[in-house]
Amino acid sequence: MRLLVNGRQHTVEHADEPLVWVLRDELGLIGTRYGCGIGACGCCTVLLAGEPVRSCQLTAAEVGDRPVVTLEGLAERGADGTVTLHPVQQAFVENPLQCGWCLPGHVLTAVALLARDPDPDEAAIAEAARPNLCRCGGYNTIKAAVARAAELAREP
Numbered sequence: 686m687r688l689l690v691n692g693r694q695h696t697v698e699h700a701d702e703p704l705v706w707v708l709r710d711e712l713g714l715i716g717t718r719y720g721c722g723i724g725a726c727g728c729c730t731v732l733l734a735g736e737p738v739r740s741c742q743l744t745a746a747e748v749g750d751r752p753v754v755t756l757e758g759l760a761e762r763g764a765d766g767t768v769t770l771h772p773v774q775q776a777f778v779e780n781p782l783q784c785g786w787c788l789p790g791h792v793l794t795a796v797a798l799l800a801r802d803p804d805p806d807e808a809a810i811a812e813a814a815r816p817n818l819c820r821c822g823g824y825n826t827i828k829a830a831v832a833r834a835a836e837l838a839r840e841p
């Protein structure tokens with residue numbers, strides 16, 4: 686089947702496998718992490734038609750023709766090869782986490798939050814981040830990073 690990931694069409698063989706494994710094993714997009722496998726931790730989060738979803742909980746076939754965005758799809762690459770990080774990525778660089786296993790899920794969840802609310806207050810940031818677990822307990826850092834990402838995204 687065809688899968689639209691990070692703006693590119695891919696042919697994938699294992700349409701009945703969970704999306705997380707198709708992304709990681711077939712497409713080599715290992716920025717999508719695997720944690721619990723039961724939809725509880727959020728570290729496998731990707732954007733599906735702009736909304737955060739847990740890629741361990743749906744198959745590639747269930748994605749159909751809807752666009753998928755993974756961590757690898759956020760940065761922009763200029764014609765000269767220059768890479769510009771997405772504001773959310775830049776904010777997490779400035780606010781580093783401990784092991785980082787939860788990071789892609791938090792980054793993509795924050796991208797979706799800022800797309801619908803460019804100026805979220807503390808409660809909105811906490812509410813958006815709440816479903817994604819961080820075993821290292823980096824919740825204050827995550828909230829600071831998302832607040833910083835909102836600042837960066839508003840800069841001209």
Ligand code: FES
Pocket residue numbers: 718719720721722723724725726727728729730739740741742
């Ligand atoms: S690995 Fe998908 S929610 Fe935990």
Ligand code: FES
Pocket residue numbers: 782783784785786787788818819820821822823
């Ligand atoms: S930084 Fe280790 S799980 Fe979040």
